[in-house]
Amino acid sequence: MNKTYFQNLFQPKLDNPVLVEGLPGFGNVGKITAQLLIKLTKAKLFTELYSPSLPDYVIVNTKGICHPPRYEFYASSTGKPNFIILTGDAQPSLNDIVAHYKLCGEILDFAEECGSKFIITIGGVPMPHPAGEVYVAATSKKLAVETMEKGAALYGGGKIMGATGLLLGIAKSRGWKGTCLLGATTGLKADRKAALSVFKFLTKMLGIDQKQNVKVRGRESVKSKP
Amino acid sequence: MNKTYFQNLFQPKLDNPVLVEGLPGFGNVGKITAQLLIKLTKAKLFTELYSPSLPDYVIVNTKGICHPPRYEFYASSTGKPNFIILTGDAQPSLNDIVAHYKLCGEILDFAEECGSKFIITIGGVPMPHPAGEVYVAATSKKLAVETMEKGAALYGGGKIMGATGLLLGIAKSRGWKGTCLLGATTGLKADRKAALSVFKFLTKMLGIDQKQNVKVRGRESVKSKP
Amino acid sequence: MNKTYFQNLFQPKLDNPVLVEGLPGFGNVGKITAQLLIKLTKAKLFTELYSPSLPDYVIVNTKGICHPPRYEFYASSTGKPNFIILTGDAQPSLNDIVAHYKLCGEILDFAEECGSKFIITIGGVPMPHPAGEVYVAATSKKLAVETMEKGAALYGGGKIMGATGLLLGIAKSRGWKGTCLLGATTGLKADRKAALSVFKFLTKMLGIDQKQNVKVRGRESVKSKP
Amino acid sequence: MNKTYFQNLFQPKLDNPVLVEGLPGFGNVGKITAQLLIKLTKAKLFTELYSPSLPDYVIVNTKGICHPPRYEFYASSTGKPNFIILTGDAQPSLNDIVAHYKLCGEILDFAEECGSKFIITIGGVPMPHPAGEVYVAATSKKLAVETMEKGAALYGGGKIMGATGLLLGIAKSRGWKGTCLLGATTGLKADRKAALSVFKFLTKMLGIDQKQNVKVRGRESVKSKP
Numbered sequence: 001m002n003k004t005y006f007q008n009l010f011q012p013k014l015d016n017p018v019l020v021e022g023l024p025g026f027g028n029v030g031k032i033t034a035q036l037l038i039k040l041t042k043a044k045l046f047t048e049l050y051s052p053s054l055p056d057y058v059i060v061n062t063k064g065i066c067h068p069p070r071y072e073f074y075a076s077s078t079g080k081p082n083f084i085i086l087t088g089d090a091q092p093s094l095n096d097i098v099a100h101y102k103l104c105g106e107i108l109d110f111a112e113e114c115g116s117k118f119i120i121t122i123g124g125v126p127m128p129h130p131a132g133e134v135y136v137a138a139t140s141k142k143l144a145v146e147t148m149e150k151g152a153a154l155y156g157g158g159k160i161m162g163a164t165g166l167l168l169g170i171a172k173s174r175g176w177k178g179t180c181l182l183g184a185t186t187g188l189k190a191d192r193k194a195a196l197s198v199f200k201f202l203t204k205m206l207g208i209d210q211k212q213n214v215k216v217r218g219r220e221s222v223k224s225k226p
Numbered sequence: 227m228n229k230t231y232f233q234n235l236f237q238p239k240l241d242n243p244v245l246v247e248g249l250p251g252f253g254n255v256g257k258i259t260a261q262l263l264i265k266l267t268k269a270k271l272f273t274e275l276y277s278p279s280l281p282d283y284v285i286v287n288t289k290g291i292c293h294p295p296r297y298e299f300y301a302s303s304t305g306k307p308n309f310i311i312l313t314g315d316a317q318p319s320l321n322d323i324v325a326h327y328k329l330c331g332e333i334l335d336f337a338e339e340c341g342s343k344f345i346i347t348i349g350g351v352p353m354p355h356p357a358g359e360v361y362v363a364a365t366s367k368k369l370a371v372e373t374m375e376k377g378a379a380l381y382g383g384g385k386i387m388g389a390t391g392l393l394l395g396i397a398k399s400r401g402w403k404g405t406c407l408l409g410a411t412t413g414l415k416a417d418r419k420a421a422l423s424v425f426k427f428l429t430k431m432l433g434i435d436q437k438q439n440v441k442v443r444g445r446e447s448v449k450s451k452p
Numbered sequence: 453m454n455k456t457y458f459q460n461l462f463q464p465k466l467d468n469p470v471l472v473e474g475l476p477g478f479g480n481v482g483k484i485t486a487q488l489l490i491k492l493t494k495a496k497l498f499t500e501l502y503s504p505s506l507p508d509y510v511i512v513n514t515k516g517i518c519h520p521p522r523y524e525f526y527a528s529s530t531g532k533p534n535f536i537i538l539t540g541d542a543q544p545s546l547n548d549i550v551a552h553y554k555l556c557g558e559i560l561d562f563a564e565e566c567g568s569k570f571i572i573t574i575g576g577v578p579m580p581h582p583a584g585e586v587y588v589a590a591t592s593k594k595l596a597v598e599t600m601e602k603g604a605a606l607y608g609g610g611k612i613m614g615a616t617g618l619l620l621g622i623a624k625s626r627g628w629k630g631t632c633l634l635g636a637t638t639g640l641k642a643d644r645k646a647a648l649s650v651f652k653f654l655t656k657m658l659g660i661d662q663k664q665n666v667k668v669r670g671r672e673s674v675k676s677k678p
Numbered sequence: 679m680n681k682t683y684f685q686n687l688f689q690p691k692l693d694n695p696v697l698v699e700g701l702p703g704f705g706n707v708g709k710i711t712a713q714l715l716i717k718l719t720k721a722k723l724f725t726e727l728y729s730p731s732l733p734d735y736v737i738v739n740t741k742g743i744c745h746p747p748r749y750e751f752y753a754s755s756t757g758k759p760n761f762i763i764l765t766g767d768a769q770p771s772l773n774d775i776v777a778h779y780k781l782c783g784e785i786l787d788f789a790e791e792c793g794s795k796f797i798i799t800i801g802g803v804p805m806p807h808p809a810g811e812v813y814v815a816a817t818s819k820k821l822a823v824e825t826m827e828k829g830a831a832l833y834g835g836g837k838i839m840g841a842t843g844l845l846l847g848i849a850k851s852r853g854w855k856g857t858c859l860l861g862a863t864t865g866l867k868a869d870r871k872a873a874l875s876v877f878k879f880l881t882k883m884l885g886i887d888q889k890q891n892v893k894v895r896g897r898e899s900v901k902s903k904p
Contacts, residue, residue, distance in 0.1 A: 001331040001396050050399055052327030058395035060363040062382040064370035068395035093323050095547050101504030105453040137512040144516035156514040169510035169520035170453050173502060227783040227848050276851060278779030284847035286815040288834040290822035294847035319775050547773050553730030557679040589738040596742035608740040621736035621746035622679050625728055
């Protein structure tokens with residue numbers, strides 16, 4: 001296995017989807033938020049990504065079934081906006097940064113083919129006494145200000161580690177627009193509370209009516225070719 | 227030396243061989259089990275693998291003779307099933323995961339050319355108070371359940387590190403079937419007891435009659451071209 | 453993103469520019485000195501470099517705007533000598549030395565295309581009790597002696613880590629001439645005092661009249677094509 | 679700088695030269711021994727090797743002159759046998775094993791072009807109470823036994839780290855013959871005593887008369903094309 005490959009499960013119809021990234025990290029804020037968004041938007045797993053940049057172990061689920069670490073892409077085309085939600089088992093090793101850059105480029109290539117030009121990356125930011133704060137960094141001042149007007153705090157003068165930072169940065173250098181939302185967390189364990197704060201902010205920011213979505217469940221109709 | 231190379235010693239006749247991996251790792255459970263299986267099945271060393279993914283030292287044997295770290299492939303075609311048994315001196319460095327993925331892919335390529343489509347990987351799983359338990363993870367629920375019915379415990383909801391995990395995972399993503407057996411071990415030193423537990427389970431699981439095998443020693447006839 | 457790319461903002465007219473490197477490092481002496489020199493020589497940012505050899509995070513500025521870590525090239529063609537000043541956000545990871553060599557080669561290729569054949573690299577050297585000393589190492593004995601005659605101490609019999617050392621070394625092996633200036637610093641925090649010592653020495657060494665430069669501010673005329 | 683390059687200073691006439699490796703390592707035994715052998719055999723520096731596998735700093739000598747870390751090849755064609763003596767500033771980083779394998783292959787390619795098919799690698803082996811012992815490992819039992827008959831102790835059942843091990847191992851896999859001599863050392867600092875033990879053993883083993891060599895100094899005539 002020499003390179004990243006995308007295993008396509010079905011081909012969703014997507015209209016200018018927003019790429020939302022929520023991978024494992026501090027307090028698992030990104031991954032939990034992504035899972036909540038997948039549930040809310042009834043997004044379907046449409047592509048799996050395997051890569052030699054991901055760790056060299058296998059994941060075993062609770063039934064004893066294994067798979068190599070992978071990224072998963074979920075598509076939601078029922079509401080506005082459409083989404084590609086990226087989550088997964090693990091982030092690349094710290095030892096191969098060149099490979100990580102390459103992987104992030106491949107993900108953006110893939111999302112561009114699906115019509116994406118806007119990214120929201122989600123992570124945690126370690127704080128000694130977190131209290132539900134959501135911080136924002138963005139590809140432009142305009143976007144940062146707009147997000148702050150909706151209640152986020154400024155994440156100014158720092159770094160954003162891993163895929164949550166790198167995807168946003170490479171996306172920017174390709175002309176994408178995007179925002180990073182960081183939930184304050186002690187980071188010591190999976191922090192569902194921090195993820196819920198980010199999730200609430202995210203749905204408000206995107207104008208997704210959580211109730212309405214629940215109501216329309218019966219009428220859900222994802223057009224997909226298996 | 228830029229890439230992996232396979233040094234072929236002879237060409238065994240193999241019929242749908244099961245690939246069994248037992249490399250150094252926790253408690254050396256995998257490697258010791260592989261050595262026991264080689265002895266039982268009178269498997270012969272038929273191919274050595276050298277690779278720049280393996281560590282950059284040489285191994286010196288008790289007579290002072292050196293060789294670079296290598297993987298060794300043993301073939302057994304005397305019983306049912308046939309086996310390719312993979313063991314070796316060392317696992318790849320933690321620093322080059324991309325190279326490890328590549329190496330595992332090359333091993334599976336090689337085994338496929340020999341007719342393999344089923345893999346059993348063997349390792350140790352660290353436990354504070356091991357008591358001879360054998361854990362199983364598999365490429366499918368059916369295989370996991372079948373192995374548990376023979377007495378293995380479920381290894382659910384974790385990771386399997388190194389080649390023992392990665393080979394199984396990549397094999398699965400290529401459409402192979404396979405099982406991983408993990409012996410409970412403190413992992414602090416070579417744990418022959420844990421390996422014996424796994425070995426007994428393995429021979430029972432595969433229906434290899436240990437006595438019969440000992441009897442047929444005189445009739446052994448490995449067809450090979452040197 | 454597979455390789456280094458140079459994002460050109462404008463094309464300065466440069467006459468045999470001296471390449472001055474001041475990247476983050478011990479006490480941030482190199483970076484602070486580079487910033488002072490940029491200010492003094494009214495150098496303009498003309499090229500940004502992005503590379504998978506740089507760390508896999510994003511930098512967020514005080515306004516919440518992100519960019520991937522980058523190197524920046526500033527050009528000054530108003531005085532004598534002309535300068536290309538290289539500074540940036542971060543140095544490459546310790547884990548990919550091959551990539552670091554490659555990156556330094558690419559930087560020298562770029563500077564050669566701009567007409568450079570002389571390099572001054574600037575860094576800090578950790579000392580328990582720094583007192584404003586500036587140390588010198590060079591590509592030749594003649595250059596080392598000349599710099600010592602101007603007041604620098606000999607940096608003899610050691611190593612110079614990171615880009616500050618590697619750029620000088622690779623430049624030498626390409627036939628460039630060059631000097632490394634190291635400011636004594638405890639290295640524990642950004643050491644503006646050490647940087648000022650290096651900066652004063654550098655301007656004296658290059659015969660840049662700081663006052664005159666300030667005076668000519670009104671007559672500044674950088675010819676550039678945006 | 680993307681790959682290893684050999685800077686040739688002159689082309690020595692060599693007849694089946696023995697490649698002797700003595701690089702920095704435990705107690706610097708290898709490097710010091712190589713330096714003693716260079717002196718004894720009046721070997722001349724004929725090639726420098728630069729490589730992105732070597733560390734990313736520069737070496738500064740006592741006069742303040744820098745160069746990137748390099749390997750140096752010295753040739754001696756005055757006595758029997760002829761020698762290529764490999765020494766240098768540093769060993770490759772632990773982080774890039776694939777690159778280290780490649781580098782060792784390139785060194786053997788180079789030595790083969792010079793007519794070498796026999797290698798002696800020299801290093802230190804850490805011991806709590808070293809007493810001048812010299813240990814041997816070899817590419818064959820015959821060579822190990824012959825060396826033990828001359829007084830070396832068996833280095834059996836271990837590993838030999840770094841270039842000292844890897845060069846010997848890769849050489850063997852190419853069909854070379856060779857020996858590794860390891861001087862017992864605490865390894866804490868440059869251990870001239872341990873190196874002297876190895877050096878005495880080496881000259882005895884090779885039948886180099888130290889006195890005679892000293893006498894012939896006046897008649898020395900290295901044929902070389904600059």
